[in-house]
Amino acid sequence: MSGNPESILKIPTKIATMYPGNLLYFPPLYYHAVATNSGKNVMFAIRTFDRESFIRSIKISPRLTFNWMLRYIYTQVFYNKSGKQGFHENKERFPFKAVIFEEVVKRQFDTFANYDGLDAFALP
Amino acid sequence: MAMKEEIQAGDVQKLSLDAVETVPKVVKKAALVFFVYILFCDVIMCVWPGIFRLYLRYYLSFEPVMPSDVPNDITPVTDVYGVHDYAGTSEYLGSEVIIFRNFTDCKSTFDNVVFPRSKDQVDTYTHIGYLDKPGNAYRPGVTKGDFVDRTLAEVIKRKDPNEFASFLQFFSDIDFKDLLKAKADDQFAFDHSFISFFKKPIVSTGIHAAPAAQTLSLQCYGTKSWLFWKSSDLSRHKIHPVASPQGQ
Numbered sequence: 001m002s003g004n005p006e007s008i009l010k011i012p013t014k015i016a017t018m019y020p021g022n023l024l025y026f027p028p029l030y031y032h033a034v035a036t037n038s039g040k041n042v043m044f045a046i047r048t049f050d051r052e053s054f055i056r057s058i059k060i061s062p063r064l065t066f067n068w069m070l071r072y073i074y075t076q077v078f079y080n081k082s083g084k085q086g087f088h089e090n091k092e093r094f095p096f097k098a099v100i101f102e103e104v105v106k107r108q109f110d111t112f113a114n115y116d117g118l119d120a121f122a123l124p
Numbered sequence: 125m126a127m128k129e130e131i132q133a134g135d136v137q138k139l140s141l142d143a144v145e146t147v148p149k150v151v152k153k154a155a156l157v158f159f160v161y162i163l164f165c166d167v168i169m170c171v172w173p174g175i176f177r178l179y180l181r182y183y184l185s186f187e188p189v190m191p192s193d194v195p196n197d198i199t200p201v202t203d204v205y206g207v208h209d210y211a212g213t214s215e216y217l218g219s220e221v222i223i224f225r226n227f228t229d230c231k232s233t234f235d236n237v238v239f240p241r242s243k244d245q246v247d248t249y250t251h252i253g254y255l256d257k258p259g260n261a262y263r264p265g266v267t268k269g270d271f272v273d274r275t276l277a278e279v280i281k282r283k284d285p286n287e288f289a290s291f292l293q294f295f296s297d298i299d300f301k302d303l304l305k306a307k308a309d310d311q312f313a314f315d316h317s318f319i320s321f322f323k324k325p326i327v328s329t330g331i332h333a334a335p336a337a338q339t340l341s342l343q344c345y346g347t348k349s350w351l352f353w354k355s356s357d358l359s360r361h362k363i364h365p366v367a368s369p370q371g372q
Contacts, residue, residue: 001331003259003363007188008331009196013354014221016201023227023304023339024201024350027219029333030361031365036328040283041320041346042234046300047337049313057336061355061367063166066368068335068367070170071214088247095173100366103180108262108330111186117260119351120198123325 001104005117017124018043028057029064035121071096180366189361201352209342210306217338221352228305230344238299243277245295252288259327261351266326279319289319290329303342313337320346335367 003014026032057065075094169176197243201221207213209225216222251269259265266288274282279289300312320328333355358365 001183001358001363001365002183002187003189003361004186005262007190007192007352008353009198009361010190010194010260011197011353011363012357013196013198014201016221016350016352017199018223018348019225019345020344020345020347021226021228022343023213023224024221024339024343025213025217025224026221026336026339027217027343028336029355029365031331031355031358033327033331033332033351034329035259035305035316035325035349036320036322037325037347038301038322039346040323041318042344043302043318043341043346043348044295044303044344045316045318045339045341046304046333047313047316047339048311049289049337050311052338053338056219056338064355064367065336066166070167071367072335074171075313078341085287092274094245095265096176099173099177099180099271102365103177104184105330108186109261112260112263114257114324115260116257117262117275118258118265118325118327119328120196120261121348121351123349124347 001108005112005115009120015122017122020124027060028053029060033121035118035123037123183364189363198351208305210301210304210310211338227342228303230303230342233303234344237302238295239276239280242295242299243280244275246273246275247289248272249274249279249287249289252286254326255322258325259330261327261331264327264330266322266328276319282361283321285321285323287321288328289317304340334368 018024054065057068075096148322164175165179169179172310201223204216204222204224205226206254207216207224212224213224213243216224220254248271252266253269255265257265268288272287274287279287293313295317297312300315301310304310304312306312316334318328323330331353353363355365
């Protein structure tokens, strides 16, 4: 994941402001970042993971879907003993997750810690 | 003159013979290069984390992907009104992000149905600290610390601004059906639920995606704002999205 938080807003970006009682739908492989207001906040992100979802994922990006599938199988078979699917906070060490965190996320965190990009989210 | 024409004709004939021999070789070499490229990018890098690490080191760049004088290109997601159950959403689900306004009274369903059923469930939560800045699309405004196991009831009661319940997975299929007003035969895989009591507005989750899964995000308490990017737009602007089981 290259680029920076200022220039990514200059490519086509969608914004969704969510209030209590609203339901948001987004298809597979739609990249997103989320800002949250202060105080009590409860949100359920419910995933459908079926034939239709898989076909939509392939239509959106066959390559990313295939890459994900191989890495998913690798992680589930050799490392994930929790029974949970998808991203989750955990104490286990998953190799691809670790690589992305060390090589991408940690560097993004270090580089952009002092950049204030909250206004772009236009929180109410 | 006749002799010259004969030589020229011979030369052309000789060139054509070479071309006939060379073109298949070039095609074969191109096919081989393409095969090796696909093997490397789409197979080896997907089963060998060490190679994936080298790829990320080589390709990662934080240079701007657009000139600084280009304005932001942010447009609102389409709103839909008048849909109040899961069956009604189906005709809108496809390749675009949609908001169903005033979908249900989620607060009431959470407080009176889902919470009583799940209050004793235990999951892993993270301690957080706040950065001086509120964050951005690439960097949340919190740092994550130690993990702690708590019941849902404890989390709701404590209202601790220094704990963030993110990507929770302890609600069940029946909870999803109650929350989404879905039918008994509708199928949902799992949830990524978020509960927070932040002391100030922040970017809570940096850029990531859910491969192969469609998402229905129901806001019950508080407000959130989301920014979205298509993977094709990210690729076109050389942001190089990658897919992993953890969604980055």
